[in-house]
Amino acid sequence: xxxxxxxxxxxxxxxxxxxxxxxxxxxxxxxxxxxxxxxxxxxxxxxxxxxxxxxxxxxxxxxxxxxxxxxxxxxxxxxxxxxxxxxxxxxxxxxxxxxxxxxxxxxxxxxxxxxxxxxxxxxxxxxxxxxxxxxxxxxxxxxxxxxxxxxxxxxxxxxxxxxxxxxxxxxxxxxxxxxxxxxxxxxxxxxxxxxxxxxxxxxxxxxxxxxxxxxxxxxxxxxxxxxxxxxxxxxxxxxxxxxxxxxxxxxxxxxxxxxxxxxxxxxxxxxxxxxxxxxxxxxxxxxxxxxxxxxxxxxxxxxxxxxxxxxxxxxxxxxxxxxxxxxxxxxxxxxxxxxxxxxxxxxxxxxxxxxxxxxxxxxxxxxxxxxxxxxxxxxxxxxxxxxxxxxxxxxxxxxxxxxxxxxxxxxxxxxxxxxxxxxxxxxxxxxxxxxxxxxxxxxxxxxxxxxxxxxxxxxxxxxxxxxxxxxxxxxxxxxxxxxxxxxxxxxxxxxxxxxxxxxxxxxxxxxxxxxxxxxxxxxxxxxxxxxxxxxxxxxxxxxxxxxxxxxxxxxxxxxxx
Amino acid sequence: xxxxxxxxxxxxxxxxxxxxxxxxxxxxxxxxxxxxxxxxxxxxxxxxxxxxxxxxxxxxxxxxxxxxxxxxxxxxxxxxxxxxxxxxxxxxxxxxxxxxxxxxxxxxxxxxxxxxxxxxxxxxxxxxxxxxxxxxxxxxxxxxxxxxxxxxxxxxxxxxxxxxxxxxxxxxxxxxxxxxxxxxxxxxxxxxxxxxxxxxxxxxxxxxxxxxxxxxxxxxxxxxxxxxxxxxxxxxxxxxxxxxxxxxxxxxxxx
Ligand SMILES: Nc1ncnc2c1ncn2[C@@H]1O[C@H](COP(=O)(O)OP(=O)(O)OP(=O)(O)O)[C@@H](O)[C@H]1O
Ligand SMILES: [Mg+2]
Numbered sequence: 010x011x012x013x014x015x016x017x018x019x020x021x022x023x024x025x026x027x028x029x030x031x032x033x034x035x036x037x038x039x040x041x042x043x044x045x046x047x048x049x050x051x052x053x054x055x056x057x058x059x060x061x062x063x064x065x066x067x068x069x070x071x072x073x074x075x076x077x078x079x080x081x082x083x084x085x086x087x088x089x090x091x092x093x094x095x096x097x098x099x100x101x102x103x104x105x106x107x108x109x110x111x112x113x114x115x116x117x118x119x120x121x122x123x124x125x126x127x128x129x130x131x132x133x134x135x136x137x138x139x140x141x142x143x144x145x146x147x148x149x150x151x152x153x154x155x156x157x158x159x160x161x162x163x164x165x166x167x168x169x170x171x172x173x174x175x176x177x178x179x180x181x182x183x184x185x186x187x188x189x190x191x192x193x194x195x196x197x198x199x200x201x202x203x204x205x206x207x208x209x210x211x212x213x214x215x216x217x218x219x220x221x222x223x224x225x226x227x228x229x230x231x232x233x234x235x236x237x238x239x240x241x242x243x244x245x246x247x248x249x250x251x252x253x254x255x256x257x258x259x260x261x262x263x264x265x266x267x268x269x270x271x272x273x274x275x276x277x278x279x280x281x282x283x284x285x286x287x288x289x290x291x292x293x294x295x296x297x298x299x300x301x302x303x304x305x306x307x308x309x310x311x312x313x314x315x316x317x318x319x320x321x322x323x324x325x326x327x328x329x330x331x332x333x334x335x336x337x338x339x340x341x342x343x344x345x346x347x348x349x350x351x352x353x354x355x356x357x358x359x360x361x362x363x364x365x366x367x368x369x370x371x372x373x374x375x376x377x378x379x380x381x382x383x384x385x386x387x388x389x390x391x392x393x394x395x396x397x398x399x400x401x402x403x404x405x406x407x408x409x410x411x412x413x414x415x416x417x418x419x420x421x422x423x424x425x426x427x428x429x430x431x432x433x434x435x436x437x438x439x440x441x442x443x444x445x446x447x448x449x450x451x452x453x454x455x456x457x458x459x460x461x462x463x464x465x466x467x468x469x470x471x472x473x474x475x476x477x478x479x480x481x482x483x484x485x486x487x488x489x490x491x492x493x494x495x496x497x498x499x500x501x502x503x504x505x506x507x508x509x510x511x512x513x514x515x516x517x518x519x520x521x522x523x524x525x526x527x528x529x530x531x532x533x534x535x536x537x538x539x540x541x542x543x544x545x546x547x548x549x550x551x552x553x554x555x556x557x558x559x560x561x562x563x564x565x566x567x568x569x570x
Numbered sequence: 571x572x573x574x575x576x577x578x579x580x581x582x583x584x585x586x587x588x589x590x591x592x593x594x595x596x597x598x599x600x601x602x603x604x605x606x607x608x609x610x611x612x613x614x615x616x617x618x619x620x621x622x623x624x625x626x627x628x629x630x631x632x633x634x635x636x637x638x639x640x641x642x643x644x645x646x647x648x649x650x651x652x653x654x655x656x657x658x659x660x661x662x663x664x665x666x667x668x669x670x671x672x673x674x675x676x677x678x679x680x681x682x683x684x685x686x687x688x689x690x691x692x693x694x695x696x697x698x699x700x701x702x703x704x705x706x707x708x709x710x711x712x713x714x715x716x717x718x719x720x721x722x723x724x725x726x727x728x729x730x731x732x733x734x735x736x737x738x739x740x741x742x743x744x745x746x747x748x749x750x751x752x753x754x755x756x757x758x759x760x761x762x763x764x765x766x767x768x769x770x771x772x773x774x775x776x777x778x779x780x781x782x783x784x785x786x787x788x789x790x791x792x793x794x795x796x797x798x799x800x801x802x803x804x805x806x807x808x809x810x811x812x813x814x815x816x817x818x819x820x821x822x823x824x825x
Contacts, residue, residue, distance in 0.1 A: 468656075468678060468723075469650050565665070
């Protein structure tokens with residue numbers, strides 16, 4: 010069933026989409042959604058709210074990722090410095106961004122709009138890094154001769170971006186988007202209902218609904234909410250991510266012969282034509298202004314100065330504003346006891362960080378033991394066709410939604426004691442790490458070339474040899490690519506895995522995640538900032554000094570370089 | 571040269587291969603028969619994509635034919651056997667194993683003591699002229715050397731039949747010429763246990779230089795157009811009239 014997209018139809022669709030995109034949200038804000046009512050109508054509204062936040066945050070992340078990539082493409086050395094920064098940023102737990110988000114954004118935009126923006130910002134921080142990573146990764150796969158070509162032929166920037174940069178990045182962006190969206194769902198609860206001191210924010214949404222039904226121990230409602238969430242996740246996956254990822258294979262450079270072209274599904278076609286229309290309109294507007302400006306040199310000059318001037322003024326205003334808001338949160342009279350207190354907080358944060366590190370590290374090791382055999386089975390056996398789609402859907406499903414079951418399961422076996430709480434926390438932390446490792450291991454193992462597999466068959470290599478000499482090393486190559494992100498995911502998960510609200514009780518273990526929760530509930534911005542600072546310093550030094558050197562040793566277990 | 575009645579080491583009998591792609595059958599190989607005698611070096615030549623590699627993989631036992639059968643030393647080939655070794659066009663070396671370890675991979679299925687394994691590995695590394703490079707990784711050596719590793723790995727199994735799928739096609743012309751004589755030595759001399767060899771190629775000159783008999787295949791589906799016996803004394807001179815006559819003959823058969 011193919012719809013031929015004529016230009017007329019395109020404009021019609023654009024119109025329709027614009028109406029939907031502007032009118033529906035405008036209507037929705039006026040609808041009074043009930044936070045907790047479990048009727049289907051209410052759940053549908055809550056879902057739309059959540060989906061709207063997710064999509065807005067996602068689009069912002071996508072645009073930032075592409076802009077970052079364009080920026081990086083202009084200077085070759087930049088990419089080296091950006092990866093480490095991203096490594097750290099993607100590790101920062103969502104609550105680490107909360108004070109900044111609340112204080113800055115809320116002052117810019119008060120009221121409901123402001124809270125919505127904070128929530129979108131929080132979701133953004135759980136999505137954007139994966140998108141940026143994949144955009145940059147896509148950039149690094151552009152062959153250097155194409156980059157040279159750009160210089161040699163003095164290729165126009167826009168043509169470089171459209172013809173080379175974006176096509177090369179496309180498949181990476183798609184897989185990054187799937188990861189990012191999954192990450193967004195994972196932290197939906199934390200992003201929709203959070204507290205800073207006295208300020209308890211509960212935005213109408215599926216996340217809040219789930220949080221409160223779990224909090225009040227209302228199992229039936231919780232299950233209903235969970236079901237709706239899963240339906241949405243699977244629906245989006247089927248209608249959107251899965252066809253998109255199939256379509257993106259067209260852009261992948263492959264060695265095998267007998268390639269098939271993957272025809273785009275209808276949804277993908279619509280999205281593409283929609284984007285195309287927007288881009289074309291933007292281009293027309295741009296060319297119009299450009300022609301007006303170039304025709305009159307003087308106008309152009311004034312315009313340029315005006316742009317420069319506005320930029321400077323804007324930066325100036327932002328700096329002043331930031332300084333002002335920082336000043337307003339500083340205690341005005343700084344006394345010795347306060348200094349002492351903040352020193353104590355640094356010590357406390359550092360100790361918590363060490364606890365957390367060991368938690369994440371243990372989770373990492375256990376995850377590896379799971380992921381390697383699972384990866385081998387999923388990538389190199391007949392179960393491939395069955396398992397990969399299952400993993401895909403599981404990855405987009407926020408594991409956090411299943412936390413209550415897990416907690417009930419573990420605590421019913423062992424009771425609630427220090428050990429079982431730590432175990433629960435460990436497993437929860439793993440849910441934030443596993444996909445980065447599993448997918449990279451699967452990719453690495455899938456990249457084992459056909460000729461190697463044929464060679465093993467022809468020479469009748471033993472299964473043990475195959476596993477020890479080929480599969481395990483290849484898996485290690487994948488681990489190289491997944492580890493830093495997995496650690497980031499693990500650190501991220503700490504705010505929900507070290508401070509678990511379950512029914513009316515709160516299970517906590519010592520660590521930076523519970524530290525952040527504690528001080529964010531207490532509204533102690535200074536402690537939050539100190540915690541964030543300790544965290545960033547720790548992660549940055551640890552990544553550079555310990556991980557990168559170790560990981561570089563397993564980098565060679567990779568086919569194709 | 572040999573007066574005795576030649577013994578076939580390999581017989582290909584009415585082999586057919588049909589692949590099923592997206593529920594449609596398409597025939598790649600149609601009723602191919604030929605045999606390879608002891609001491610013989612046979613070439614399979616045909617247009618690109620006609621099914622040469624598929625045929626060689628059927629002979630090795632990596633894939634099963636849709637019809638007909640392959641007899642190796644009188645027994646039907648149902649799966650890869652220790653008596654045959656395969657050399658890959660793309661070398662098929664494992665990047666994180668050294669030259670030595672890659673060669674040793676060929677010995678994995680053989681039940682021989684560790685010590686003998688080590689001896690065989692170094693013997694055949696020396697034979698292909700790679701002594702001194704045992705501890706190098708594939709990425710540290712040139713293309714020609716990589717294929718030497720591929721050859722050493724195949725030889726270390728001490729097979730009686732060597733199957734080579736375009737072993738020289740990924741190499742540049744000069745390197746490939748350098749390796750041709752090594753291939754002849756492998757198959758024709760008594761220095762190795764190899765009793766016969768089959769090489770797949772689409773380079774006509776290479777085939778005329780190397781083999782005793784060329785099986786010329788047609789394009790899809792692959793059928794035998796003709797078996798061309800190449801009666802030229804070795805070492806062959808590529809500049810002679812008789813050499814060119816063979817080259818022209820095969821080219822006119824294919825096109
Ligand atoms: N496993 C497979 N499934 C489906 N089709 C296949 C398969 N293997 C090979 N083919 C097809 O069979 C045909 C013959 O392939 P083969 O690789 O044997 O040709 P070839 O003569 O070795 O080609 P080349 O000169 O490129 O090496 C090709 O059209 C190929 O696409
Ligand atoms: Mg071939």
